[in-house]
Amino acid sequence: MRKAPALPNRPSAVPPTTPAPAPAAATEHLRNPTLAQALFSVWSGDAAVVIDSPPGAGKTHLITVLAHQLQGRAGMTVAIAAQTRAQAVDVANRTAATGTPTVFLNDTDKTRPQGLDEQIPVTSAKHLRTGSGVIVATTARWLWTPKNRVAHFDALLIDEAYQLTFSDLGALGAMADQFVLVGDPGQISPVVTGSTRRWAHSPIGPQVPAPQALIAAHGDDVARLRLPRTWRFGPDTADLLAPLYPDLPFTSARPLRHIAQDGIRLPEYRAIPVPATGGTADPRAIQTATDTIRALLTATLHTPDSTGILLPEDLALIVPHVEQAALAAAHLADLPDVFVGTINQAQGLQREAVVAVHPMLGHDTDEAFALDLGRLCVALSRHRSHVTVVTDQESPARLSAALQEHPGHGALAAQTTILDHLLSGARLTV
Helix, strand or coil: CCCCCCCCCCCCCCCCCCCCCCCCCCCHHHCCHHHHHHHHHHHCCCCEEEEECCCCCCHHHHHHHHHHHHHHCCCCCEEEEECCHHHHHHHHHHHHHCCCCEEEECCCCCCCCCCCCCCCCEECHHHCCHHHCEEEEEHHHHHCCCHHHCCCEEEEEECCHHHCEHHHHHHCHHHEEEEEEEECCCCCCCCCCCCCHHHCCCCCCCCCEHHHHHHHHHHHHEEEEECCEECCCCHHHHHHHHHHCCCCCCEECCCCCEEEECCEECCCEEEEEECCCCHHHCHHHHHHHHHHHHHHCCCEEECCCCEEECCHHHEEEEECCHHHHHHHHHHCCCCCCCEEEECCCCCCCCEEEEEEECCCCCCCCCCHHHHCHHHHHHHCCCEEEEEEEEEECCHHHHHHHHHHHCCCCHHHHHHHHHHHHHHHCEECCC
């Protein structure tokens, strides 16, 4: 599927990462209570700190400033583990931007990852030195470091920690004395290809997201913090997603912005119900989604500072299945700068406006893939100003019937509540 394109430097372009306030890193703890609490926990010797975050709350920003403080002011040796190569490059660039000496750990010190700042040195396990700065790598790279070259750090900071399994956290255990795990508990659980049936009901199974299992295993020994607000989407979307975060209440601090089409202000979210008799790849659903993308190219973005036409790089079309993404990409072949991909691929992405195909489109209620709340959360949280959700006309009736049969089913209840909110808001017909 298409990768997210690089964005041009222009006032209306969307930055590739979640915006957050950018005060001087050296004093930000005076204005950021969560950062101050995290620093206190690490400096006090807490072995593990878990920081929960809603989408778009500045998780990577927190990681980079924390690394800056711990390495520069406390004199600690610090490493960062990200879950994908793109995330690792992003966090390395942003850590270096704070003025902190930063080194990127690669499989070889002779090749540079695409997009890595030219000023950041690249090293390999053979030449790794813990005192050379904050060392950034993917979890996979840390796990594949030869045993005779394992480096030890004072603190390991883990970005997007809910994408990490408990087993991988255990494998990283010898790397550091202290661990800080920052992540979004509402996102898709780690992808595990082997059978986990043996631990299906275990809260500390090897397949369980690392922060969740760590808390279950060690309870009060784990310091717990949270980021209380999102900088990405507005208050309406925050309210929409509230059922997915029962233990993490949050608000929106996003500056005012909206999209208007034909002079009419679009809501933060709206739904387009379609008949999906052709299953998940029903051509009407894909056509509706791609037509909506094209229509959004005539819309304007309004912020307190500027007004401008939406460009292809401001838009994304995200879908649950690879086959849907392939069909949509073919429809939009003349618009290569529109991101088209699966919900899994869209984790960490944001765009000004998004068209999302609902995970339940073409599915019945007995399919775990369709009911997965993490997948739904990602689909509904990639936008800054607006999301159009293409839904299945039959989903409300299916969910209602299933919920009557299983009234205590949490995923069914949450899916029903959120779909009701989507459909009770702005609704278009095709």
